[in-house]
Amino acid sequence: MSKKILQVEQLNVTIPGKVLIHQLSFDVYSGTLLCLTGDNGVGKTTLIKYLLQAAKDTISFQKEIRFNINFDDIQLVPQFRDIDDEFPLSVKDFIVLNLTRQWLPWLIKSENEQLQKIINLTNLNDIKNRALGRASGGEKQRVYLAQALMTHPKLLILDESTSNLDYESRIDLLKLVKKIIAQEQLTVIFITHDPELVQMFGDFELNINNGHGELSNLRLTTKGGKHA
Numbered sequence: 001m002s003k004k005i006l007q008v009e010q011l012n013v014t015i016p017g018k019v020l021i022h023q024l025s026f027d028v029y030s031g032t033l034l035c036l037t038g039d040n041g042v043g044k045t046t047l048i049k050y051l052l053q054a055a056k057d058t059i060s061f062q063k064e065i066r067f068n069i070n071f072d073d074i075q076l077v078p079q080f081r082d083i084d085d086e087f088p089l090s091v092k093d094f095i096v097l098n099l100t101r102q103w104l105p106w107l108i109k110s111e112n113e114q115l116q117k118i119i120n121l122t123n124l125n126d127i128k129n130r131a132l133g134r135a136s137g138g139e140k141q142r143v144y145l146a147q148a149l150m151t152h153p154k155l156l157i158l159d160e161s162t163s164n165l166d167y168e169s170r171i172d173l174l175k176l177v178k179k180i181i182a183q184e185q186l187t188v189i190f191i192t193h194d195p196e197l198v199q200m201f202g203d204f205e206l207n208i209n210n211g212h213g214e215l216s217n218l219r220l221t222t223k224g225g226k227h228a
C-alpha cells in the first residue's frame with residue numbers, strides 16, 4: 001500500500017447548530033483516486049472545506065486531521081466557474097493564471113516548458129489559442145484540470161467536475177485523471193454523484209450517509225478483480 005498523505009480520525013463536521021458528519025475516520029493514500037459520495041446536503045463540500053482549513057492551519061485540527069503534505073501542494077477544482085461564451089482569455093493564458101509569480105509579465109523558460117507539458121498531458125494542443133469561452137464543456141474541464149496541474153500539486157480535489165458532461169466526456173475526463181494519477185503520482189479526491197464512474201475508476205469510496213462516513217476499498221471489493 002502506498003504512503004498515506006492524509007489521516008482523518010474521529011472528526012465531527014459541523015455547521016452552526018448541527019453536526020453533519022459524526023466521528024469520521026479515513027485515510028487517503030498517495031497515487032489513488034478516492035471518490036467522495038453521498039446525497040445532496042450530506043456535507044461533502046463542508047468536509048472538503050474542513051480539510052483545506054486544516055491543511056492551512058495545522059494546529060487547530062491536529063488531533064483529527066493530519067496531512068503529510070503542505071497546503072501549497074493541494075489544488076481544488078471548484079464545481080462552478082463563471083465562464084460564459086464571451087470569456088475572452090485564451091486557453092493557454094487561463095492555464096497559467098494560477099502561477100503566483102507576478103513580477104514578470106511573461107513566462108520564464110521552465111514555466112513555458114511546464115505549460116507545454118501540461119497542455120500535451122491534457123490534450124489541449126488543438127485549442128490552446130482559442131478563447132476559453134468558445135471551448136466545449138468537456139474541453140473546459142480539461143482546461144481547469146490543466147490550470148490546477150500547473151503548480152505541481154500532490155493532492156487534487158475535483159468538485160463534481162463531470163456533472164455537466166455527456167457520458168463520453170465523463171469517461172474521457174476520468175480516463176485522463178487516472179492517466180495523470182499514474183504519471184505524476186498525484187492523489188485525487190473526486191466528489192461525485194455518479195456511481196458508474198465510482199465503480200469504473202475509483203480506488204476508494206468514502207460514502208457519507210445518515211451523518212456517518214464509510215470508506216470502501218474498491219480494488220479489493222470489486223467483483224472480477226478489476227483492480228486486483
Ligand SMILES: Nc1ncnc2c1ncn2[C@@H]1O[C@H](COP(=O)(O)OP(=O)(O)OP(=O)(O)O)[C@@H](O)[C@H]1O
Binds near residue numbers: 016020038041043046
Ligand atoms: N455556513 C453554513 N451555515 C449553515 N448551513 C450550512 C453552512 N454550510 C453548509 N451548510 C448546510 O450544510 C449542508 C451540507 O452542505 P454541503 O454543501 O456540505 O453538502 P454537499 O454534500 O456538498 O451537497 P451537494 O451534493 O448538494 O453539493 C447543507 O444543508 C447546507 O445548506
